[in-house]
Each structure stands twice: as C-alpha cells, then as structure tokens.
Amino acid sequence: xxxxxxxxxxxxxxxxxxxxxxxxxxxxxxxxxxxxxxxxxxxxxxxxxxxxxxxxxxxxxxxxxxxxxxxxxxxxxxxxxxxxxxxxxxx
Numbered sequence: 619x620x621x622x623x624x625x626x627x628x629x630x631x632x633x634x635x636x637x638x639x640x641x642x643x644x645x646x647x648x649x650x651x652x653x654x655x656x657x658x659x660x661x662x663x664x665x666x667x668x669x670x671x672x673x674x675x676x677x678x679x680x681x682x683x684x685x686x687x688x689x690x691x692x693x694x695x696x697x698x699x700x701x702x703x704x705x706x707x708x709x
Contacts, residue, residue: 636696636697637665637668637670637693637696639693639697640689642686642689643689643690643693644690645690645691645693645694645697645699646690646694646699647687647690648687648690648691648693648694648695648699648701649694649699649700649701649702650702651681651683651687651690651691651701651702652681652701652702652703652704653677653680653681653691653701653702653703653704654680654681654703654704655703656680657676657677657679657680657681658691658695658701658703660673660676661673661674661676661677661691661692661695662692662695662696664676664692665692665693665695665696666696670689670692673692673695674688674689674692677691677692
C-alpha cells in the first residue's frame with residue numbers, strides 16, 4: 619500500500635524505532651484490562667529492547683490473561699496507550 623502514509627501494521631522493527639504492530643493485535647483492547655504497575659514497567663522495558671516474548675510472559679504471569687490479551691497489552695504499553703493499573707491490594 620504505497621502512498622497511503624505511515625505504515626503502522628505489519629513489517630519489521632526499524633533500527634532504534636518502535637516495533638511494528640502485527641495485524642492480529644489491537645492495542646486499544648488493552649484499555650479494559652487492568653495490569654499491575656510493576657508488570658507494566660517490566661513489559662515495556664522488554665518491548666523497547668525488542669524482546670516481545672519475554673514481555674508477553676511478564677504480563678501473563680502477573681495477570682493470568684491469555685496470549686491475545688497479553689499481546690494487546692504489551693503493544694499498548696510500548697505505544698503509550700493508557701492501560702489501567704491495579705493496586706497490589708486488589709490482586
């Protein structure tokens with residue numbers, strides 16, 4: 619799709635840039651999924667380092683969400699989409 623502006627979905631990560639969002643991921647769905655603040659910080663660091671699998675594992679271990687939900691969350695975190703935080707007392 620040339621000439622249609624910024625390509626966000628699909629493709630590879632540019633050197634030093636943000637990872638491209640796969641077509642199966644919709645970070646907007648993460649707005650309804652609360653995640654502990656510590657897990658959010660850890661997952662964001664892994665994503666910025668290019669380790670998507672480890673970031674997803676952090677979210678799954680902290681919340682028990684399935685793979686699709688965890689992938690939505692990690693891409694939302696790296697693109698600065700607001701993800702609700704849950705307090706330790708609530709978990």
